[in-house]
Each structure stands twice: as structure tokens, then as C-alpha cells.
Amino acid sequence: MLMTILDGSIVTVAMPAVQDDLGFSPAGLSWVVNAYLIAFGGLLLLAGRLGDLLGRKRMFLAGTAVFTTASLVAGLATGPGVLIAARFLQGVGSALASAVGLGILVTLFTEPRERAKAIAVFSFTGAAGASLGQVLGGVLTDALDWHWIFFINLPIGLAALAVAVPVLPADRTKGPRPTGLAGLTAGSDAIGAFLVTAGLMLGIYTVVKVEAYGWTSPHTLGLGALALVLLAAFVARQATARTPLMPLRILRPRNVLGANLVQMLMVAALFSFQILVALYLQRVRGYGALGTGLAMLPAAVVIGAVSLGVSARLIARFGERTVLLAGLLLLGALLGLLTRLPVHADYALDLFPLMLLAAGFGLALPALTSLGMSGASEEDAGLASGVFNTTAQIGMALGVAVLSTLAASRTESLESYGHSQAEALTSGYHLAFAVGAGLIGAAFVVALTLLRGSPRPARSFRPAARVEKAGS
Incomplete structure (x- = not known):
């Protein structure tokens, strides 16, 4: 681990x-x-x-x-x-x-x-x-x-x-x-694994190459359509295979479907935040690798402290859905404020306070995990956990590809008009953070409309038991 x-x-x-x-x-x-x-x-x-x-x-x-x-x-x-x-x-x-x-x-x-x-x-x-x-x-x-x-x-x-x-x-x-x-192929649904992996890889490749070919080029549209066909074939395969890789019944409960959608949107926005802020510190502000690591450390510490020490008590008091919505509001504020990051930002005044808003992730993820597992039947608990981990990885890959590509395209465009490299890079990051904030907003809407609180009363909540259930 x-x-x-x-x-x-x-x-x-x-x-x-x-x-x-x-x-x-x-x-x-x-x-x-x-x-x-x-x-x-x-x-x-x-x-x-x-x-x-x-x-x-x-x-x-x-x-x-x-x-x-x-x-x-x-x-x-x-x-x-x-x-x-x-x-x-x-x-x-x-x-x-x-x-x-x-x-x-x-x-x-x-x-x-x-x-x-x-x-x-x-x-x-x-x-x-x-x-x-x-x-x-x-x-x-x-x-x-x-x-x-x-x-x-x-x-x-x-x-x-x-x-x-x-x-x-x-x-x-x-x-x-x-x-x-x-026998191994039949039991593991290797065809389904090939379809979903090939579709995702081709989709990410298409997005990454948009900078070279453009959004409406035959290259982008053709490969993008092929990626969608592969993913659609994966879904069809799961509906008809004798031993599907991901039985579609797992997504029927509202909380399972909603939690996976929220996680994909949230992780797509926040993993790119981690990468693009690190690039901003080095490419725009001139930080070294060590300085960048130390500058990003408060966000990681706050996320760990909140997720392990605070979130369980808040969930017990207010419920998973309320804590998740509060966490998403903090994350939306974080990415929204990053769109105003100046070229010559002062770390103590402009960046350090924003790192503390990363506490929203520490609030949102444990609540989201509980909601995603609460909608799964006992026999599907392990499969629901696997699907939840998979959507996190998909969200990371899509977020990095889409937001970094948008930032690079914006930077190249501004440099061609005579802007300095620092100004062009910062503006590119602003665009990516704005799109990330939009993804968080979409996650908030999905959580508000699809998710429901745990059917069990809050007074019976026991953090150890909830973690044990999720793990099983």
C-alpha cells in the first residue's frame, strides 16, 4: 500500500x-x-x-x-x-x-x-x-x-x-x-477487460493529442468515436457474458451509481489540481523539486488528518450526504480561488490558505465511500468496492488528460500572441482550474439529486464497524 x-x-x-x-x-x-x-x-x-x-x-x-x-x-x-x-x-x-x-x-x-x-x-x-x-x-x-x-x-x-x-x-x-x-479466459472475462482497457487508453490518447490535431479534426473525432464504440461494447458484453467482469446489477442502486459518478468527477478535478499546482510552483514561481514538495505538504497533511480523525465524528453527527456536500463545497471554493492565482503569487498569502481548503477531500471521500457501499447488497459488497476503486482510477486518468491538455493548448495560444511564458502558463492553469471547479459543481448536483443518506440511524454509527463492512 x-x-x-x-x-x-x-x-x-x-x-x-x-x-x-x-x-x-x-x-x-x-x-x-x-x-x-x-x-x-x-x-x-x-x-x-x-x-x-x-x-x-x-x-x-x-x-x-x-x-x-x-x-x-x-x-x-x-x-x-x-x-x-x-x-x-x-x-x-x-x-x-x-x-x-x-x-x-x-x-x-x-x-x-x-x-x-x-x-x-x-x-x-x-x-x-x-x-x-x-x-x-x-x-x-x-x-x-x-x-x-x-x-x-x-x-x-x-x-x-x-x-x-x-x-x-x-x-x-x-x-x-x-x-x-x-478456462482462465472464460472465468475472468478477458474480452471485457480488453474492451474497457483499450477503450480507456484510446480515449485518453485522443484527448492528449488534441493539442496537435484540434478538437474537430478527423483524427480526434475518428479515434474518439472508436473509443466510445469499445466502451459501449464493454457495456454490452457485461449484459450478456456468462461471467461478466462487472455485472451491471451493481450499478442499479441509486447510492452505488451516484457515488461512483460523484467520485469520478471529484477525482478528475482534484488529481489534476495536485499536478498543475506543482507545475505552477516550478514553471512559474521557480521552485525547486524539494520546495514544491514542501509547499504541497500542507494539503496532504490536512487531507490525512481530516479523513482519519474528523470525518467519522462529523458523519456520525450529520450523516454521510451532508458531510459529502460540505466537502464538495470546500473543494469547489479551492479550485475557484485558484483561478485567481497571480503570476507572482506569494505562497504565505495566496497559496497556503488554499491548501487548507483541501480538507474538503478528507471530508468528502470517507462519506462518499460509505454512501457507495450502503447501497450494495451483502453479496455484492466486494464487487461494489472494486467498482468504486476502478472509477477513482478512471477519474484520475481522464482528469489529468483533459485538464492538462486544455492548459497546454491555452498556454500555446497565448504565447503565439506574444504573452510571456509565465503569463501564458498561469492563464492555462486558470482555465484548467475553472474546468475543475465545474466538475466539482457537477459532482455537487449529482450528489444532491441522486444520493440518499444511510438508512441506518446516525446514533448507531460505529466507525470501526462501518470500515469493516466496506472492507468486506
Whole structure:
């Protein structure tokens, strides 16, 4: 968990250094993030199904080994193509390990109090990884070079493998183990996994290349239409397959459907906030990688503190829906105020107060998770959790691609009219933040109209029990 979350945040601070060293274009740079996110998000459901068929321990070990090996290749990369390929393999490894990690945890810890403690440690590790990644990315990039943001995964991955092999018990698969490639393909819906992954990858590629071809060009419209056809075929496949990757019944409850839509919109806006603010600090304000990491740290700390220490009490008092709406209002204010960020911003006056508004994410995510799980039946709880994680990854990929492309297009246009680079970059970021604020507004409307509060009374809320239910 630490390695996966750390890798997601550590890369953002080092992206300008990667761009300068390997010669990425501004729009192409987003593929350093997108290649990872598309593989991760597109394969989570398939990886969970393979864990059921082949064994969770086996899948966890395979995913950790793939991720660690891909980290070595990424650290040794000398060109954009190799780095993007290594990032894709990192996403594959993350999907294999992450899809079964929580399932292993709740299987090992069956006593409710011990399970609650284990899940709390698991969640805190994620928050710590996000905070540590921002600072560690700056330290490694400044003190050594950007290659070490990937090399840092090697000791973590090797330690995880060394502990997991003797400690994790061998688990039995559900039902008969598939024999041969045909049996595995039939049981895991490989066709559905191919359709959704190919559709997402092609869609993101189309958006990233808009800067070169334009929104109405045959290239954009043709590939965009093909991506939609692939995704539509995935939906049709799930409606007719004997063992679908994602049974469509999981999205029938209003809270499940609404929570996934809200999460996709919210994460699309906020993951790009994390990247674009880091780029603003380095490209416009001239911060180094370490300074950028320290500047972004307050947001990560506030998110972790609120999500782990405050949100549960507020949910118990006011309910999930109310807390979610309040969090979205804070996030909308954050992105709205970022559209007024000046070229020569003072960090203490202009940026630090905005970092504190990131508390909205710490409020919104736990409430959103509870709402998304509350609408799922008992037998679909695990599948609902997998779908929820998948929409988060899709939101990240789409948000980074769309908002970074809009920012790059606006910047290039203004530079062609004679604006300074700093002015053009800042205006491009303003456009992206404005669109992000619009996405948060759309998420607020969806939450207001689709979501309903938990049917259980607030006085019976117990944070440990709620987390245990979500984990199971």
C-alpha cells in the first residue's frame, strides 16, 4: 500500500525534471501519469477476478514482483518510450496487488476489533504515503536526480516480497481452478477487460493529442468515436457474458451509481489540481523539486488528518450526504480561488490558505465511500468496492488528460500572441482550474439529486464497524 500510494504522489513533483531530461512535450508529459493510471484502473476488476480463480496470495506476489521490476526499468529509462512502457507495467503490477490486498487483510484478521485495527493501519499507511511522496520526491530529485523516485520502490518491494512469502497463508480459490488458457479466459472475462482497457487508453490518447490535431479534426473525432464504440461494447458484453467482469446489477442502486459518478468527477478535478499546482510552483514561481514538495505538504497533511480523525465524528453527527456536500463545497471554493492565482503569487498569502481548503477531500471521500457501499447488497459488497476503486482510477486518468491538455493548448495560444511564458502558463492553469471547479459543481448536483443518506440511524454509527463492512 505504501509503495503504490507513494509512487502516485512522488512522480508529480519530479515531472518537470523528467520533461527536461527526456524531452517530453507538455501534453505528452501527462502520459507519465496516464500510462500508470490506465493500466491500474482498467485492470483492477480483472485482477480481482483472477485472484478469486488463482489465489490471492499468488496474485499479490505476482503484482508486487511486476511493480518492483517495472520500477527498476523506469529508473533506468533514457527515453520517453521506455519510461511510459515501464509506467504501464507499474500500473499492471499495482492492479494485481491492490485488487487482492484488502481481501487478504480481512481474511487474516477475522475478529472484528483486530480487523478494525488492521484496516486503520492500512488506511493510515495510504495517507502517510501520499504525504511522504510529495516531500520525498523533492528530496530525491534535488539531492540525486529524478531516476531515484523509482529506485526507492526497490527496497520496499523486495521487503514486501520477503515478508509475504513466509507470512501470508496459501488461500484456496473459490470453486474449481480453471484449466488452461481457455478456462482462465472464460472465468475472468478477458474480452471485457480488453474492451474497457483499450477503450480507456484510446480515449485518453485522443484527448492528449488534441493539442496537435484540434478538437474537430478527423483524427480526434475518428479515434474518439472508436473509443466510445469499445466502451459501449464493454457495456454490452457485461449484459450478456456468462461471467461478466462487472455485472451491471451493481450499478442499479441509486447510492452505488451516484457515488461512483460523484467520485469520478471529484477525482478528475482534484488529481489534476495536485499536478498543475506543482507545475505552477516550478514553471512559474521557480521552485525547486524539494520546495514544491514542501509547499504541497500542507494539503496532504490536512487531507490525512481530516479523513482519519474528523470525518467519522462529523458523519456520525450529520450523516454521510451532508458531510459529502460540505466537502464538495470546500473543494469547489479551492479550485475557484485558484483561478485567481497571480503570476507572482506569494505562497504565505495566496497559496497556503488554499491548501487548507483541501480538507474538503478528507471530508468528502470517507462519506462518499460509505454512501457507495450502503447501497450494495451483502453479496455484492466486494464487487461494489472494486467498482468504486476502478472509477477513482478512471477519474484520475481522464482528469489529468483533459485538464492538462486544455492548459497546454491555452498556454500555446497565448504565447503565439506574444504573452510571456509565465503569463501564458498561469492563464492555462486558470482555465484548467475553472474546468475543475465545474466538475466539482457537477459532482455537487449529482450528489444532491441522486444520493440518499444511510438508512441506518446516525446514533448507531460505529466507525470501526462501518470500515469493516466496506472492507468486506
